[in-house]
Amino acid sequence: MQFRTPNIAAARAFALGALVAFSVSALAQTDPLPSWNEGAAKQAIVAFVKDTTTQGSPKFVPPAERIATFDNDGTLWAEQPMYVQGLFALDRVKTLAPQHPEWKTQEPFASLLKGDLAGALAGGDKAMLEIVMATHAGMTTDDFQKIVKDWIATARNPVTKRPVLEMVYQPMVELLAYLRAHGYKTFIVSGGGIEFMRPWAEQVYGVPPEQVIGSSIKTKYEMRDGQSVLMRLPELNFIDDKVGKPVGINQHIGRRPIAAFGNSDGDQQMLEYATSGSGKRFAMLVLHDDAKREFAYGPANGLPDSKVGTFTPALYDEAKQRGWIVISMQKDWKRVFPDGH
Amino acid sequence: MQFRTPNIAAARAFALGALVAFSVSALAQTDPLPSWNEGAAKQAIVAFVKDTTTQGSPKFVPPAERIATFDNDGTLWAEQPMYVQGLFALDRVKTLAPQHPEWKTQEPFASLLKGDLAGALAGGDKAMLEIVMATHAGMTTDDFQKIVKDWIATARNPVTKRPVLEMVYQPMVELLAYLRAHGYKTFIVSGGGIEFMRPWAEQVYGVPPEQVIGSSIKTKYEMRDGQSVLMRLPELNFIDDKVGKPVGINQHIGRRPIAAFGNSDGDQQMLEYATSGSGKRFAMLVLHDDAKREFAYGPANGLPDSKVGTFTPALYDEAKQRGWIVISMQKDWKRVFPDGH
DSSP states (O other): OOOOSOOHHHHHHHHHHHHHHHHHHHHHTTOSOTTBOSSHHHHHHHHHHHHHHSTTOTTOOOGGGOEEEEOOBTTTBOOOSSOHHHHHHHHHHHHHGGGOGGGGTSTTHHHHHTTOHHHHHTTHHHHHHHHHHHHHSSSBHHHHHHHHHHHHTTOBOTTTOSBGGGOBOHHHHHHHHHHHHTTOEEEEEEEEEHHHHHHHHHHHHSOOGGGEEEEEEEEEEEEETTEEEEEEEEEEEEOOSTTHHHHHHHHHTOSOOSEEEEOSGGGHHHHHHHHSSSSOOEEEEEEOBOTTTSOBOSGGGTSOOOSSSOOOHHHHHHHHHHTOEEEEHHHHBSOSSTTOO | OOOOSOOHHHHHHHHHHHHHHHHHHHHHTTOSOTTBOSSHHHHHHHHHHHHHHSTTOTTOOOGGGOEEEEOOBTTTBOOOSSOHHHHHHHHHHHHHGGGOGGGGTSTTHHHHHTTOHHHHHTTHHHHHHHHHHHHHSSSBHHHHHHHHHHHHTTOBOTTTOSBGGGOBOHHHHHHHHHHHHTTOEEEEEEEEEHHHHHHHHHHHHSOOGGGEEEEEEEEEEEEETTEEEEEEEEEEEEOOSTTHHHHHHHHHTOSOOSEEEEOSGGGHHHHHHHHSSSSOOEEEEEEOBOTTTSOBOSGGGTSOOOSSSOOOHHHHHHHHHHTOEEEEHHHHBSOSSTTOO
8 A cells, every 4th residue: 555645645544543543552562352241241352362373272263364354444444424435436527527517417317416315326326336336436546545645635414414434333443453463364344435444444454455354346458658557447246245245255365254243134144154164164243332432223113214334123132142243332441443432 | 274184195296385384494594595506597586586675775664564476377387288277177077977968978077087188178268267167166165175175186287297296386485485574465366266265375485375475266255064164166257367467466465466477478567567667566467488407488488379378479589678587497496396406
């Protein structure tokens, strides 16, 4: 990852990364998971890592096979009131509108530009896809990387008004670092766009671009003025969600993970995939039940389906039946965000 | 990678891997590239690594950006008289024939089973695709991994009669290790099947499955007896060749390599991609001009096109123009294979 256009916002993102890295490192001497309350969830994590990494343990796993996969939205950072990538797409529509006078009368753009999000999304998946293609395609991969990097450095959550990069979950950042400190290779496996996450995932989560898996659009090789580039095309390539997650994992990693972390029905098959197979296995789901510090939502909480990170009672039942850990943000996390919120 | 079905052949593959690893390590003290003759190619490699990894050098590259990509067939191991994966497909047809009585009269299988390879391949790409699908699909990814592992442990080159795993290029194995010892992450980027290479690439080249990129067929998530599996479908997913190589690199790695190694027109775009961009860049093509120790073939040598690993004069010219190194197996390699041949 190259931050070759330093600005104040980027510096801020750097400082945040350094802060997270420092606090993790300073606390590692005493407790590698200081933002986790003592309890069954924390105990299960520590026991799993000890069992799989202690030489001579009957459950010992060689370093090469220590693969852990993490969903992103709702598992590593906040996904309410809408996916951060959705915010990006909306902002891009506004930025690009002057170059697209036809959008004034053309849905879903017309409603969006009037601020009528519900109206814009009334067109369902087709409308969403049109917005994604209009905002994510038509430039080189290098240019898109820069657009994302610049945008995310200043983007804020529309409800909390706090920077989206400060709404990553500190307990999960600690968990990622804890696993890596024990020889695990950590991967992100998200329904979100692979190229949307890569520009900042290394700084924020310590996960390099080659360990980020996500949905993608097609790209096309072109030679421009003797320099080779990849153009982003308005055509879906891969949906890394639900049954797509194991497919994406196999495509990118080529090994079955032994630990997986998610928060919604979109993660069900990834957790099934990681926990099928011999040896010790671990799966965890984050339940969003903390209205005070974050958001409480979803059917598994007995709340209406917000259509973002849906966690159904059926998945909750499967988790109990298969021995997956369901963690309560309210009870299991001492703090939620890096700045102590 | 898990070798959970040990047998003599697998043990042999292990021993070979250990031998390569040992010889590389024992010689590293004196010369990290002992199988390379002194000359411009070796000097260029050493200078590139020194320039990019010496702190304070104007061409210094941070470890995270030290990405090197290698073609496989003809770059890391022998590809004549046909790709090893082609041998695998032919053997699989013979193995599966009893379950497919219809193949006795159905092309391209009928010709194949009579030993008439030319007749079988007269159907062109369509015939080849049919053979690939019949032999590579219809099982789980786990089962396919075992099939490949068992096959490759005993497979032999039809011309030399030597094990295919002993026909990897020792100078390139040393180069992979040399780059890794200097903080480079080494990736294989092959037109061959991603799942065909992964079961043995770590043992033979030190490249783990998650750093192997290749062509693929589609897979489908299924739950069988409470265990989740991926079924391999008879449907192309991605061709990782020519313009597909930069696309595959971007999809899997998400960073532009700074060094790339190939041997044919299929690698042209990968080398262009790796050498476009700022900072120090390195590209190398292997010219097969050693009829005595390996094979001499291809238009760049003024020889007929064998259709395997075609290296055209046009690519040779581009290499010279762009400053890529073209190495002569005959002149630049002190030995070709690990056993000293």
